[in-house]
Amino acid sequence: MKETYFMETPIGWLKIVSEADTIIALDYADEADVVEGEDGRNDLEGASGVIRQCVRELEEYFAGSRTTFEVPVSFGHKGTEFQQKVWRRLREIPYGETLSYKALAADCGGPNHSRAVANANGRNPISIIVPCHRVIASDGTLGGYTGGVGKKRRLLEREGLDIRPK
Known part of the structure; x- marks a missing residue:
């Protein structure tokens, strides 16, 4: 099942999408997407472990304490x-x-x-x-x-x- 989460960062809102315990998309979002309630959330209560891990790692990256990401990612069938x-x-x-x-x-x-x-x-x-x-x-x-x-x-x-x- 896909899960979407919106995260506010120093460079704007990010839209994080996970599926089957991996991150499958991380893209920029407009605040309107979040305010208008596009499928997703912007609080971590009830979020999956992979979403929480991704958010934590991104927070650490933006704080300057993380230089590599460990969260699992998958391109799935995207791209050539x-x-x-x-x-x-x-x-x-x-x-x-x-x-x-x-x-x-x-x-x-x-x-x-x-x-x-x-x-x-x-x-x-x-x-x-x-x-x-x-x-x-x-x-x-x-x-x-x-x-x-x-x-x-x-x-x-x-x-x-x-x-x-x-």
Whole structure:
């Protein structure tokens, strides 16, 4: 059974979705989604263990005391084989470090796959935990981010990085 939880964070509301004791989605939400009562909750009373673990780990991440996530995640049937390969590689980028789209493309299929890697990054269903925010342009600028470049910058700053603006 799917369970949805809304969490307020320093970068805005997050929507966490679990199924079968794993996190299957973590995305940005509008406050209107929470206020208008989209299926989900924003208190932990009665939440599953995996939701509570995810919330605790995210709180620790935002407090600066967590650099890796242990909560189980699953991509299930989401994404193509290539996209899932990219998402798995994203999990290997260490906290406080970045990787260029070009380098990620070389790791996942070849240097000519930068656009495909960027598209896979944009379709990442589990933001933050699968750290697509750690992928930047080769020139050191941020590039894009589904949650907005401002959120990407704030996440990287939380990890101790100073990325120059475009």
